[in-house]
Amino acid sequence: MSEEDIRTNAKQGADGCGCGGCGCGHNQDEEEHCGCGCDHGDGDCGCEHNDDGCGCGGGCGCGQEESEDTDGRYDDQPLGKPTLITIASTIAQQAMVSMGVLPNPVTGKTVFLMNQATYLIESIEVLLEKTKGNCTEEETRVLENVAHELRMLFVAATREKTRREQG
Numbered sequence: 001m002s003e004e005d006i007r008t009n010a011k012q013g014a015d016g017c018g019c020g021g022c023g024c025g026h027n028q029d030e031e032e033h034c035g036c037g038c039d040h041g042d043g044d045c046g047c048e049h050n051d052d053g054c055g056c057g058g059g060c061g062c063g064q065e066e067s068e069d070t071d072g073r074y075d076d077q078p079l080g081k082p083t084l085i086t087i088a089s090t091i092a093q094q095a096m097v098s099m100g101v102l103p104n105p106v107t108g109k110t111v112f113l114m115n116q117a118t119y120l121i122e123s124i125e126v127l128l129e130k131t132k133g134n135c136t137e138e139e140t141r142v143l144e145n146v147a148h149e150l151r152m153l154f155v156a157a158t159r160e161k162t163r164r165e166q167g
Contacts, residue, residue, distance in 0.1 A: 084131065084139045088124055092146050095120035099157035112161040114154075121150045 080086075096102040098117035100110040128143040135143070 084127070084135065085142050088127060088143055088146050091120050091123050091127075092150060095124075095150050096153065099153055100160065101153055101157065112157060112164075114158065114161065117150075117154055117157065121147065121154060124150060 093102065095117050097104055098111070098113040098120060100112045103110050124143060124147045128140075128147060131139070131143070
């Protein structure tokens, strides 16, 4: 199949949204498109495409390389050298997903996994304790602020979880 055939098929799409049959359930008559920044159109049809990669497993003609992962959704991009601040940020993001502050990046749904959140908050506190005296002022300040903010979010998330359960 030529590059032009792939682009034509992608624009028509098996499901009609113009993304090459991503399975998002949208059709060409709808004004929603995936908005991933490739040839699929504009808007947001919810098919989980993004600027980092198409997400439809290749063959859509968008110019993005197909992922090496089996589900075609992730690209293994080089990352910078880890720092204490980036490690704390990564743990904090995981904690925020666990507390329902951020949606799960895979499912897009919010969850309340309070035991996991507790573990992750305590992990930040362990980093702060074990690196005491070996951090720059900025690193210490960031770790203290992250730990404090996560504790405050934990209280709010616990209340929200209880409200939803009673709701």
